[in-house]
Amino acid sequence: MTRRSAITLLIAAVALTFGVTACGGSSSSSGEPTTAATSTESGTTTSVGGSASGTLEGETGPGFDIEVKQDGQDAETVKAGTYTLHVEDKSEMHNFHLIGPGVDEEVTDVPFVGEKSVTVTLEKGTYTYQCDPHASNGMKGTFTVT
Numbered sequence: 001m002t003r004r005s006a007i008t009l010l011i012a013a014v015a016l017t018f019g020v021t022a023c024g025g026s027s028s029s030s031g032e033p034t035t036a037a038t039s040t041e042s043g044t045t046t047s048v049g050g051s052a053s054g055t056l057e058g059e060t061g062p063g064f065d066i067e068v069k070q071d072g073q074d075a076e077t078v079k080a081g082t083y084t085l086h087v088e089d090k091s092e093m094h095n096f097h098l099i100g101p102g103v104d105e106e107v108t109d110v111p112f113v114g115e116k117s118v119t120v121t122l123e124k125g126t127y128t129y130q131c132d133p134h135a136s137n138g139m140k141g142t143f144t145v146t
Contacts, residue, residue: 053081056120058098058107060131061091066139068129075143080124086117094134100127100145 056075060066068075068085085107087096092111098104101123107116110133122145130140 053079054083056083056085058085058087058096058129060087060089060094060096060108060139063091064131064134064137064139066094066096066129066131066141068141068143077144077146078122080122080145082119082121084117085120086115088115089113094131094139096129097132098127098129101125103127106132 054070056078057069058067059069070078085098085105087107089096089108089112092113095109095112096107098107098120103120103122105118105120107118108114124145126142126144128140128142
């Protein structure tokens with residue numbers, strides 16, 4: 001193979017790689033964010049679409065703890081916007097449920113153990129996150145969206 005043929009093949013491979021990477025996006029003609037969920041064998045769900053304002057980290061279990069954090073700190077006040085909520089469910093006896101203005105999202109259910117991510121749009125108001133089977137025992141928390 002000549003040097004010129006090798007260079008031509010390399011350029012074609014790079015162009016093909018960039019072309020494949022650029023494809024696959026989605027758009028919404030209504031101007032509303034779109035959400036598509038993809039499951040993998042590990043049980044992770046990744047939501048794509050919309051324009052996220054940031055990330056919130058949720059965790060439930062393995063004991064009777066449940067929390068939501070933003071930037072490593074307890075989320076007490078969060079700005080309105082669209083977020084990726086990444087939840088780590090560490091126990092088959094718990095779930096993670098987020099409830100608030102315009103949102104009623106059971107991110108994980110009993111007996112799921114693993115990680116899931118969803119896209120949520122938070123409006124001004126108070127949101128409650130809880131483990132449904134143990135909410136009456138105090139396994140819940142709240143944060144305010146401003």
